[in-house]
Amino acid sequence: MSGVVQVAGRGVPITPGAGLHTARVAWRHSLRFRLALVYTLVALALISVIGLGVITLLLRQMDAQFDARLNERADTLAEAYVGPRLGKVSVPAGGYTMLIKDDRVTVASLSLLDYDKSPFPFEGQREVNIQNTPVRAVTRKVEGFGTLWVGLPTDALVDARASASRALALALLVTPVLMLLIGLWVGRRALNGLGRAAALADQIDPTHSVATLPLPAREDEVHRLLTAINRLLVRIDAGQAREKQLLGQIVHELGAPLTVLRASLARASERTADPEVQRAALVADELTFTTQDLMQLARGQLELxxxxxxxxxxxxxxxxxxxxxxxxxxxxxxxxxxxxxxxxxxxxxxxxxxxxxxxxxxxxxxxxxxxxxxxxxxxxxxxxxxxxxxxxxxxxxxxxxxxxxxxxxxxxxxxxxxxxxxxxxxxxxxxxxxxxxxxxxxxxxxxxxxxxxxx
Incomplete structure (x- = not known):
């Protein structure tokens, strides 16, 4: 960006690239980075809470559906049991069944033949392990035949829990990185006007003029901030103008008496060799040049x-x-x-x-x-x-x-x-x-x- 910004009818040139090194700040001090980091932490917290809640709810629903399926299977088998041999009952595939009487297994499904005619090993246990497979079981009383034990493998529930945990962990790892990158990009675009304004402000030389900053087209918070800064700059420029005017008036009032004093001391020093008169003449010269310096300061380089x-x-x-x-x-x-x-x-x-x-x-x-x-x-x-x-x-x-x-x-x-x-x-x-x-x-x-x- 280049050009001239105006204030009080005077222009101050803006050079492209000048002062930009002072506008850049370390990433840890950047407002854009801090905003992106805050939004990332907030997003991480929300994803953690919402993700854990959703996964917990889904796993509970899956667990309830599994229990409903297990109880339905047990009820069906208990109602369909009509003879002393379990094989006469149509047993759904993928499950385990045993008939227990007097704490011994009297009848077992094909996958549990090792337990047939043996003492019942799972007394009071709801979660058991059969052939390295996790199984959840329920029991039903069968009148005249003892207790019916029915189990279903829970490896699908275990896999679902593991998948949900991996998905949540992946989300917690990937989302903060994406949020931080997106936040930095969005913050850069949102604060771009403020960064350009800071670069332009860094190029203004207050010894020449206090120039106002160009305003962005969008009337947002950055626009309001720059408007307030411009009002302040206008007041500063007006104050500097009044100070220079007052300084010029003071120097003008001092100029004439100092000129007369300097001439009188110069003539006196020519007539006498008095060191006090010569010292006073030097002081008058010093004051004269000081007033010239003050006048130079009051006029400024642009007006001279x-x-x-x-x-x-x-x-x-x-x-x-x-x-x-x-x-x-x-x-x-x-x-x-x-x-x-x-x-x-x-x-x-x-x-x-x-x-x-x-x-x-x-x-x-x-x-x-x-x-x-x-x-x-x-x-x-x-x-x-x-x-x-x-x-x-x-x-x-x-x-x-x-x-x-x-x-x-x-x-x-x-x-x-x-x-x-x-x-x-x-x-x-x-x-x-x-x-x-x-x-x-x-x-x-x-x-x-x-x-x-x-x-």
């Missing part, structure tokens, strides 16, 4: 345009030497630069002033200029303690400072470098203090008329 000029490098050197006395200039300053002289001076001056504060009055600040047709590099080194390791790249964020300054200078310097099409990086050297490297494109890359003009 560069006034391109082709100037000698010596001109820039002269400006910096007056603004930050005591700077050591190294490298080749005989070339020319295509830049906005005021903005580039402000950016490099901030780097030099930051290095001067870090190095102290007895320290050393060196700026080295190297130039190629493709890139111009300004390298600012100081003999201070170096950059705070815990800050890292946050040193370029507004109001983040490791040297006791306002924390605006480095942020503004990077912004100006980016506006020139360059970069600004920082590091700590093993044998010295901090090193800042500011690069801008070489003059050979900016000869086209459409790249040079007045902002």
């Amino acid at each position: 345009k560069l006034a391109w000029h082709f100037i000698p490098s010596r001109t820039l050197q002269g400006r910096l030497d007056r603004l930050v006395p005591g700077t050591v200039f190294d490298g080749d300053w005989t070339g020319s630069l295509l830049c906005d002289p005021d903005r580039l001076t402000q950016a490099i001056r901030n780097l030099l002033a930051n290095g001067r504060r870090a190095a102290g009055p007895d320290g050393r600040v060196v700026i080295t200029l190297t130039e190629t047709p493709e890139v111009i590099t300004f390298r600012v080194c100081d003999t201070g303690p170096g950059l705070p390791a815990e800050l890292g790249d946050r040193i370029f964020e507004p109001f983040v400072s490791g040297s006791g300054s306002s924390g605006l200078g480095l942020s503004v310097s990077r912004q100006i470098a980016v506006m020139h099409g360059g970069t600004l990086t920082a590091s700590t050297q093993p044998t010295s203090g901090a090193e800042f490297v500011l690069t801008i494109p070489g003059a050979a890359l900016g000869d086209d008329e459409d790249e040079v003009g007045e902002g």
Whole structure:
């Protein structure tokens, strides 16, 4: 997904694929996985309870039908018994019968001839085992002949129980896997809009604009959530606009008095060598540049345009030497630069002033200029303690400072470098203090008329 999202009449570009790595989360922290897991566990519990209930009910019905069949067979045989020999009775196939009198078997079916004329071995037993076959039996009193014993094999019931147990176990194993996979797929489709919104939100740069998020077509819970977030973003954007407006007004009100104060102190320092007057003049310069940094912050990069000029490098050197006395200039300053002289001076001056504060009055600040047709590099080194390791790249964020300054200078310097099409990086050297490297494109890359003009 690419394009531009709008808020308050301003557009913020959305780059395809940018920020998606931050939108991905570990599977154990994924809302989609947690929802799928919850539904899987619920389904597993329901299948276990319902499956056990259904199987138990079916097995009980089968058991009742078996008992009904066994009792029907016993009743039929008892009623049909008409003589002293059981063989005269039509005996259904697949069962066992014996006639017991005085605790002895007087008559037995063909499959039980081993028990004929022997003591009855199954007294009081309902479930017996005959020739490795489980058998369930009932008895009936036959008047004048003793007791009729009738049995049926229960191997069909045993097989049914085993099949039902295997089916339930298979269902409990397969269903959770299928439910989890289906839940992940459904969750991915259902939460796809929220994932895209998170990716888009990750691409918005709040230093430029707080852009609203595109809403999904379906008005579901995700739509409601994004609508609430958009209302919050609009309020944040309005608050930032009011803050920038107030900041710009404050800087404007401070600008005129500071200009008069700076000029008066400059004339006073020319007439006298009083160190207090000179120190006050330096403080006035510092306040003037701080107001410029604040104005840069209030305007923002989107509202600021560069006034391109082709100037000698010596001109820039002269400006910096007056603004930050005591700077050591190294490298080749005989070339020319295509830049906005005021903005580039402000950016490099901030780097030099930051290095001067870090190095102290007895320290050393060196700026080295190297130039190629493709890139111009300004390298600012100081003999201070170096950059705070815990800050890292946050040193370029507004109001983040490791040297006791306002924390605006480095942020503004990077912004100006980016506006020139360059970069600004920082590091700590093993044998010295901090090193800042500011690069801008070489003059050979900016000869086209459409790249040079007045902002």
